[in-house]
Amino acid sequence: MTTRGAVAHDIAVTVNGVARRARVIPRMLLADVLREEWGLTGTHLGCEHGACGACTVLVDGEPARACLMFAVQADGSRVETVEGLVDGDGGLHPLQEAFRSRHALQCGFCTPGILMTLVAYLRVHPAPSEAEIREALSGNLCRCTGYQHIVQAVLEVAGGPLTPPSPRRGEGERA
């Protein structure tokens, strides 16, 4: 995607361990490249002004708002998105498992950003208290859940091993 008159740049980004390239104009947002060029539509745009956190991805391990970051700024970096959370066999990450068993998502639109925020947080703070979890979550908006089940899901995995993922539960397992 280009607009006449703008100089396009070639970028190379490692996304979920896969080397990816794109030719982008300078103002092209990272979110748009992830979604439109590379088809990684799990990263969602909720507000496009950095407030809701739905578009949160990890850039070199740090949470970043993909709606506020230009794709050229990600050149040469390592980006992690929600699509990269499952293991090689498609098994859910323990946090994804906990979200499912605790009913921590409803419409699912904010969920990828919340998962990425929490995955980064738990890497540094593996055993947070409820108050710390709420604080860590406070930059992500969820309109459906009231956050209670999200907090419970994090408490469920907090302190436990984040890798390897637990065996995938079959559809139909009851809470």
Next chain:
Amino acid sequence: MKFVGDRYLRKEDPRLLTGRGRYVGDIALPRMLHAVLLRSPHAHARIVRVDADRARAHPGVVDVVTFAELGSAGRALPIVPPHADLRGRNFAALAGDRVRFVGEPVAAIVAENRYAAEDARELVEVEYEPLASAQTLEAGAPAVHDDIADNLAGRVTLTRGDVEAALRAAPRVASLELHIGRGGGQPMETRGLVADWNPALELLTVWASSQVPHQIRQFVGELLDLAPHQVRVIAPDVGGGFGAKLIVYPEDVLIPFLARRLARPVRWLEDRLEHMLAATQEREQRHEVTIGFDDAGRLLALRDHFVHDTGAYTPRGLVVPLLTASMLTGPYRIPAVESSFESRYTHRVPVTPYRGAGQPQAVFVIERVLDLVARETGRDRAEVRLANLVRAEDMPWDTGLPNYRGSGHVILDSGDPPSVVRRALESARYEALVAEAAAARARGRLVGVGVAAYVELTGVGPFESARVRVDPTGRITTFSGVSTQGQGLETTLAQVAADELGVTPADVTVVTGDTAGVEHGVGSFASRAAVVGGSAVALAARDVSAKARLLAARTLGCAEADLEQAGAAFADSRRPERRVSFADLSRLAGAATAALGVEPGLESTRVFQPTDITYSFGAQVALVELDPLSACVRILGFWIGHDSGRLINPLVVEGQLQGAVALGIGSALLEEIRYDESGQLLAGTYMDYLLPTATDVPTMVIDHLETLSTLNPLGLKGVGESGALPVPAVLASAIEDAVGPRGGRVTRMPLGPARLLELLPPSLAEALDRG
């Protein structure tokens, strides 16, 4: 029942958790164009001239469309539902010679990508002649519609008994003036559409982030002159609705129009500023209440008159104020009632239902009244509520007020409100809590307890339909006329179908929100999807099960009574080696002759038309602390007692209640859409319009009661909106308790920091002023 009632894990979650959801913005079609809208910067103006030549010449731009290009597609959208007292006006796909709110769409710019379209939008020149706008509910404001000089969209009075006489006879009489501000549903996914016109098939396919795909099909068909079979509307994964996606909007017609005009797929994705500007809102009302009661705290007469801000248009007629007026008495017995309103046009975003739909205002009014009565009579607030509640033995209870549909009175069909309230009180340890709060206040802290009860109207008609099909490979698919925006219907409808068919929810695929699935559908709103949609699924699945059994018995040469079902297969219990599967039966039914005695296909389409509305009940108790320095309210504890009939999936119901309470907290303390005197929006971002975050919402304790509804086959009642209804009321009650008798009275919602400071007792306010 095997699966209904289960905390069954959601079938949609693996997809949504791994980024494989399919929202409108994820749908990309070959040759797809991108539309953006130019919106009015004025609350009221005449459009003198639009010059789009420079925009049309901009690189990448394919088309610019204004009202002039719309032709017959530029007619006003239909208004639903009609009402005899409504003077209704609706918007069209684009504004004609007049704009009536900031954000009303004026032109569409279509380009190869959104970047180019947004650039070109800057190049469209519109000459406006700004006009004075109506920004108050007072008489004498400039007319919004030339032929409605007094801005009155409708005036309705509902009565029970002789309220005048009852007020005269009442030992005590008191009055209140209450005001509720504007807010919005604010789903995290904004609205959006992808439309694709296939000229070979003359078929328009529309993906819409909507709660009402069938209604979009109807309106698009009417305005673009297409037959129902030429329009397929699909609501794919939808990222929340809450009412913001309840109406058919101008864009829902405009984007399909563009796709057909250009013979290329067109995508439009609303941005958040557009959503704040132009997605419908609700709640603004000003109430004048008079209450007659006795020394025992019994309610004897209630008169309420309110003015309702309906914004610039009435896409949903008088539904919101009718809901407020008709639900005014809540779960209480009041012998004489007069509830009246005037719905007035203003030059603001149209007002249509959002989560709660007029009912949070009704609950706020009646619960403020009960707190007042408790204070005046020196009685405990919970005790006053218990003294006035409709009791189980009163059911069905006729409130005497016509319901909002005009189909009869509001008749509370079943339930035990006193038990629900008592359980909430017990769960909160109410008496101890009140004592603890008093002790904290004695130590100088502003701690208070609130209590509120409510009724929620749910499961409204007119109908919902469902098709259950076993195909020749044995796959079971359930199609429903409802759509899902996160309520888990893919799972709960599968639970219902599975029980009827004797299989598991994992065996049932649920397709919602697709007009190709069922011919007739209504949609998801008014806490109706599980109740009415679930009932239709139960009926259709029962039919399929009966047909399968009939065919199985015939195939196996046994009586139906001898059949033994094991999953998706039947055996003859006397000769268990003889088996026939659902797939076999589907193939058999697929070639049904007259001799077989059944119609073709192992499937059934059924419609459920509820004979009346079914009502849920609940009560909430809150413990709060007001920090006088920061003027912040901290919610220290929150308890919910709730009865929404049979629970299909308690896990889902708890999620609905928790989410609705969070939304209610926003309505009570954080969220307010405000405009300046010229109608400019003062809260256009999430930095000005604050949604509750994880640090604002407390952990809630929920206690369910299950009184089955008598109005549908499974005894269901709705729940989606319930939790939101009493939150402003319960927090008002708690905050008033916290500031004590010398503090102010809560008469407005929402309560931002400035209003909270006004409530502080004078001694404390002076101390703070002195620093």
